[in-house]
Amino acid sequence: MKDLQPITFEGVDASKPLIIAGPCSAETEEQVLTTARELAGNGIKIFRAGIWKPRTKPGGFEGVGVEGLQWLKKVKEETGMFVSTEVATKQHVDAALEAGVNLLWIGARTSANPFAMQEIADALQDAGVDVPVLVKNPVNPDLELWIGAMQRIYNAGIRRIGAIHRGFSAYGKHLYRNLPQWHIPIELRRRMPQLPIICDPSHIGGKRELVASLSQQALDMGFDGLIIESHCDPDCAWSDKSQQVTPDVLNFILNTLVHRDATQSTESLTLLRQQIDGIDNELLEILNKRMRVSREIGQFKKEHRMPVLQAGRYDDIMQSRVKLAEDMGMSGDFMKKVLSAIHEESVRQQIEILNDRSK
Numbered sequence: 081m082k083d084l085q086p087i088t089f090e091g092v093d094a095s096k097p098l099i100i101a102g103p104c105s106a107e108t109e110e111q112v113l114t115t116a117r118e119l120a121g122n123g124i125k126i127f128r129a130g131i132w133k134p135r136t137k138p139g140g141f142e143g144v145g146v147e148g149l150q151w152l153k154k155v156k157e158e159t160g161m162f163v164s165t166e167v168a169t170k171q172h173v174d175a176a177l178e179a180g181v182n183l184l185w186i187g188a189r190t191s192a193n194p195f196a197m198q199e200i201a202d203a204l205q206d207a208g209v210d211v212p213v214l215v216k217n218p219v220n221p222d223l224e225l226w227i228g229a230m231q232r233i234y235n236a237g238i239r240r241i242g243a244i245h246r247g248f249s250a251y252g253k254h255l256y257r258n259l260p261q262w263h264i265p266i267e268l269r270r271r272m273p274q275l276p277i278i279c280d281p282s283h284i285g286g287k288r289e290l291v292a293s294l295s296q297q298a299l300d301m302g303f304d305g306l307i308i309e310s311h312c313d314p315d316c317a318w319s320d321k322s323q324q325v326t327p328d329v330l331n332f333i334l335n336t337l338v339h340r341d342a343t344q345s346t347e348s349l350t351l352l353r354q355q356i357d358g359i360d361n362e363l364l365e366i367l368n369k370r371m372r373v374s375r376e377i378g379q380f381k382k383e384h385r386m387p388v389l390q391a392g393r394y395d396d397i398m399q400s401r402v403k404l405a406e407d408m409g410m411s412g413d414f415m416k417k418v419l420s421a422i423h424e425e426s427v428r429q430q431i432e433i434l435n436d437r438s439k
Contacts, residue, residue, distance in 0.1 A: 081231065084274050085239045087212045089162050089182070092125045097339065098278065098305030100164060100183075101330055102128035103312075104320040105141065106148035113154060115312040118327035120159035126183065127152070127161045128307060132172055133319060134189050141318045149179035156180065164214075168196060173203035177211065185214040185307075188246055191229040192218035198232055205236035212240040214278060214307075221248040221261050223268060230275070242276035243268060244307060245298070247284035257286020257323070260294070262301065269302070282309040282323045291325055292333045299337060308333075370422070371429060378430030388430045394423060 088094045101119055106112050106129040116127050129152065133143035152163040164183035167173045168190045176184060190196045204213070213233050218225045230241055245265040247258025265277055279298030281291045295306050311317045314324035325333070381388060398419055405415035 081234050081241070081272065082274065083239060084234075084241055087183075087214075087240050087242050087276050089125060092162075097299060097303070098126070098276070099124060099334065100126040100128050100278070100305065100307040101310045101327075102164075103130075103317065104282075104309045104324060105130045105133055105318055106144055106151055106165075107318045109151045109154070111312060112148070112151040113158065115310065115327065116155040116159050116161060118312060119310060119330070120161050122327055122331040124327075124330075125161060126164060127155050127159075128164045128185075128309075130319075131165045131176075132168060133166075134168060134187060146175050146179075149175060149181070152181060153179055156182075167200060170199050170203040173200055173207065177207050177209060181211075183212045183214065185244060186216060186229070186233075188216045188219045188249075191215050192220065192222075192225060194225075194228065194232070197229045201232040201236035201238075204233065204238055208237075210238055210240060212242070213238050214242045214244045216244040216246050216280070217248065217264070219249045221259075221264055223264055226264075226268065227272070242278055242304070244278045244280050245284075245303070246280035256284055256290070258284050260284050262297075265303075266301065276304040278305040278307050279303045280307050282307075282320070286323050288314070288323055288325045288329070291323070292336070295333060296337055299339060302340075367422070371426065374426040375429050375433060378433035381430065382434050388427055388434065397423075 086094065087098065092098070101124050103111065103115055112129055119127060129148065131143050131145060131148040131152075133141060135142050149165075152165065155161055155163055162182040163180075164185060165176055165181055166187050167176055167184050168187060173184070186197070186200060190200070204211070215226070215230050215233065218229070226243065230243065233241055243265070245260075247256060247260050248264070250259045268275070269277060279295065281294035281298065282288075285291055285294050291308060295308070298306065308330060309320065309324040310327050310330045311321070311324040312326065314321050314326060317324055378388070380386075398416065401419055402412045402415045406412050
């Protein structure tokens with residue numbers, strides 16, 4: 081996927097983050113047009129609205145269907161905005177393209193299903209158009225599944241492809257509706273640096289008061305744009321009302337976001353990165369020394385018929401090291417992850433020694 085093309089639209093400043101905004105769902109013609117007019121008045125160029133809404137359980141609002149596509153056509157005619165919607169089947173793709181939808185996105189439930197992704201890819205290939213397609217991450221944190229979904233779209237001849245990071249589902253109560261797990265889109269960027277990545281702070285946060293901070297965090301990490309849910313009367317929305325903001329509030333959020341200038345001189349940054357590279361090498365050497373000691377301990381345990389795992393010792397190390405890290409200004413959760421990974425590797429190497437009959 082090295083020949084991907086940028087996702088650009090006539091009249092949209094390509095030097096700034098791509099902004100897509102509109103209601104979670106198209107509910108009525110009046111609601112769609114009112115929201116679109118307000119957004120357009122604030123300078124938003126790309127309008128979003130869900131026409132087909134996959135719901136967790138039957139009986140909920142599942143979208144107005146093809147009728148809503150006519151409302152999107154009126155948005156284009158009246159405001160000059162580009163329009164986008166979610167597709168999940170061949171019928172959705174065909175209807176959206178026939179209605180002149182400018183951009184398609186694929187939801188998290190659909191991107192997790194290779195059969196559904198292939199059906200959409202086949203529909204796009206049959207249509208013979210290179211419409212921009214954004215693919216949301218699957219509901220579960222599976223980077224390979226996410227990449228595979230985009231590869232299917234690429235194999236259909238689409239070259240304007242982007243990823244939408246909307247967080248990952250998790251059981252239980254959390255601050256966020258969907259856990260960000262930022263390391264996953266960061267790894268996606270490392271593996272596919274040419275791929276545009278758009279953040280969906282509405283679905284990550286699940287609460288309108290989290291949209292601004294999540295948007296800023298995404299831009300700070302170099303994301304290429306934002307897709308934000310905005311409704312003319314969010315408290316009366318038929319779906320996801322708690323995470324939608326009014327067009328005026330959205331305008332305030334966007335005007336307060338800081339866009340980092342990637343074109344500034346990076347000479348000083350290069351020197352700092354060189355320091356990081358050197359420190360990383362030192363860390364690897366230290367970890368290698370630690371593993372050598374762990375292997376010696378493993379040999380001792382083997383000779384004295386001792387078990388590898390000693391929970392009391394591990395608990396003591398975890399508590400003391402985490403406390404020390406926190407005293408140094410580091411996150412306790414971060415240090416727990418580091419120590420857990422080091423311990424897991426130490427145990428793995430010691431078990432290898434115990435199972436090696438040649439020693």
